[in-house]
Amino acid sequence: MNDNDRELERLMNDQLDGTATPEESERLSRALESREDVRSEYRKLGGVFAALSRIEMEEPPASLKQGVLRAIRAIEADAGARQSWLDSILALVRGRAGFRYAYSFATGAALGVLAFALLSGNLATRPGADSRAFTGTMAPLTGTHAFQHIGSRDFTLRDGRVLTETLAGPDGFLVRILADAPIGSELVLSFDPADCSPVGVRQQTTGNEVMLGMGRVSVRMQRLGQSQYLLYLARRGPAGSPLRIAIHSPDGYVQGELETGALRSGS
Amino acid sequence: MVGNREDALDITQTVFLKAYENLSSFDRRHKFFSWVYRIMINETLNHLSKARRMEPLDESYQSGARGPDEECSQNRLRESIQAALLELSPDYRQVIVLRHFGQLSYEEMSEALEVPEKTVKSRLHTARQLLGGIFSKHGIVLT
Numbered sequence: 025m026n027d028n029d030r031e032l033e034r035l036m037n038d039q040l041d042g043t044a045t046p047e048e049s050e051r052l053s054r055a056l057e058s059r060e061d062v063r064s065e066y067r068k069l070g071g072v073f074a075a076l077s078r079i080e081m082e083e084p085p086a087s088l089k090q091g092v093l094r095a096i097r098a099i100e101a102d103a104g105a106r107q108s109w110l111d112s113i114l115a116l117v118r119g120r121a122g123f124r125y126a127y128s129f130a131t132g133a134a135l136g137v138l139a140f141a142l143l144s145g146n147l148a149t150r151p152g153a154d155s156r157a158f159t160g161t162m163a164p165l166t167g168t169h170a171f172q173h174i175g176s177r178d179f180t181l182r183d184g185r186v187l188t189e190t191l192a193g194p195d196g197f198l199v200r201i202l203a204d205a206p207i208g209s210e211l212v213l214s215f216d217p218a219d220c221s222p223v224g225v226r227q228q229t230t231g232n233e234v235m236l237g238m239g240r241v242s243v244r245m246q247r248l249g250q251s252q253y254l255l256y257l258a259r260r261g262p263a264g265s266p267l268r269i270a271i272h273s274p275d276g277y278v279q280g281e282l283e284t285g286a287l288r289s290g291s
Numbered sequence: 292m293v294g295n296r297e298d299a300l301d302i303t304q305t306v307f308l309k310a311y312e313n314l315s316s317f318d319r320r321h322k323f324f325s326w327v328y329r330i331m332i333n334e335t336l337n338h339l340s341k342a343r344r345m346e347p348l349d350e351s352y353q354s355g356a357r358g359p360d361e362e363c364s365q366n367r368l369r370e371s372i373q374a375a376l377l378e379l380s381p382d383y384r385q386v387i388v389l390r391h392f393g394q395l396s397y398e399e400m401s402e403a404l405e406v407p408e409k410t411v412k413s414r415l416h417t418a419r420q421l422l423g424g425i426f427s428k429h430g431i432v433l434t
Contacts, residue, residue, distance in 0.1 A: 037416050042388075043397075070424045076391040088300055092307045125406060210410045 031051030040073045084288060091265050171198050179204065179271060188270055190282050196258035197284060199267065203243070204250045209273040213255065213282075214240040220257040226252050292333045292388050295375045302338055311339045325402035328393070332385055332403060339381050368431070375425040383418035390415055 035052040038044035044052065055062045123268040171191035187202040195219075203211060217239040225236055230246035241255055257267075269284040293299055310327050317326055376384055389395045389403060400415075401408040 033416055033420075034412070037412070069419060071426065072419045073391075075422075075431065076387065077377075078369055078370055079392070080369075082424075083393055084300070084303065088303060091304050095304065095308050096311050151401045239406065 030261055032170060033065070035126070036062075036069050040069060042154065053165075169269065173283045177269075177282055179269070179278050179280060181273065181278065182275065184273075186211065186269075186278075188269065188276055188282055190267070191282055192285070194254060196223065199254070199255040199257065199282065200254045201243075202250070203245075203253070205245050207245050207248065209245040209271060211243045211245075212240055212270045212272070213242070214268045214270070215257065218260065220259055223256045223258045225253065225255045227251060292326065292384060293338060298338060302334050303332070306334050310330060321402055322399060325395075325399050325407075327364070327402035328399075329388065329396070329405065334382055335385070352424075371429060371431055375429060375431065378425050379418060379421055383414060383421060386411060386415045387418050387422065 032052070034043060035048050035055070039049055039052050052066075056066060057109055091117070172190050173192050174190040174197065176187070176189045179188070181204075184204040184206065186205065189200040191198040200215065203210070203215075205211070222236055222241060225234060225241055227234065231249070232251070233244045233246055234253075235242045235244075243253065266284050268279065269282055270277070270279040293302065304329065309330050317323065320424065341427045376387065387401065387405070389400050393413075395403065397411050400411045404411060406414075
């Protein structure tokens with residue numbers, strides 16, 4: 025095969041592939057008009073394309089997705105047994121690239137659903153805004169050397185409590201929530217998605233439902249028990265707005281803001 | 292690629308699990324699905340090399356077992372085409388699968404296969420030529 029034949033072969037493939045330029049198509053047309061051997065080769069190659077188009081892609085059965093999700097849950101459970109919950113969120117912070125994909129990968133959707141756990145009690149809240157400086161009942165978080173404390177809040181409920189702490193990280197911040205609220209309560213943390221985006225969320229124990237969505241993370245209490253959550257938010261720009269927290273319980277509603285000094289200053 | 296539905300399901304599940312377990316090693320400079328395809332190709336090739344050592348090719352995929360009458364039926368024709376594909380070596384089969392069934396661009400194929408685009412195109416052209424020869428050998432005529 026000489027250079028001209030190789031060039032014609034390339035032109036034929038590109039033409040059938042739909043990647044030939046108008047000039048290349050014109051050149052091929054001229055060759056097809058003048059040479060029978062080129063016409064014969066082109067017909068044969070066209071036959072290959074036609075044959076391949078007869079094979080239909082088979083849709084994977086639903087059981088495949090279920091099998092993958094079951095296996096992923098088994099991996100998660102196994103990993104959880106070997107790694108502390110704090111380590112797992114810090115690992116996510118270190119390897120941020122994977123997390124976003126983990127969600128779309130495992131669920132096929134923009135929202136990720138995890139389980140959360142919360143302590144019960146007959147939570148009764150005072151209506152309206154309520155937040156005050158945290159007074160120290162939240163034990164220091166160990167293993168977070170790369171993070172600097174920004175602020176803490178104590179949301180007192182009639183029969184429960186939600187404590188929060190925000191810490192500045194290398195390119196975002198960590199929100200820690202210690203919650204004690206009755207079954208049926210919902211805790212919603214909202215933020216401006218233009219300012220920051222969630223990288224990972226982890227719970228210390230399982231049993232409740234966590235929804236991670238655009239501009240918000242919510243936890244619906246479905247079981248008894250105190251539990252703790254870590255949410256890592258990446259900064260998307262130098263300016264930012266504070267995080268807003270709202271706690272809806274069967275008996276009331278509490279809301280407030282969490283300090284994100286590092287986010288606002290862009291440091 | 293493997294010529295067996297059950298094997299394809301097993302491999303697909305393994306590919307997704309491996310991708311999930313190795314998400315932290317994913318390099319963001321590359322396209323995500325090219326990376327998944329890379330895992331799929333490796334897993335498929337591993338499977339094929341094991342199968343080659345352990346089992347003969349399923350008779351139902353050996354196109355020589357069919358006569359011209361059978362090939363009149365569309366289903367038989369499709370089976371013949373699939374059987375012809377299985378006659379290609381894995382290197383050539385994978386470029387056909389990625390391009391014609393996966394609809395990947397040359398750039399994406401280059402990433403998935405970790406070879407230059409020029410090599411992808413050259414391999415694809417050769418694969419199509421070989422496939423044309425296999426079709427002729429088995430009397431598969433398509434226009």
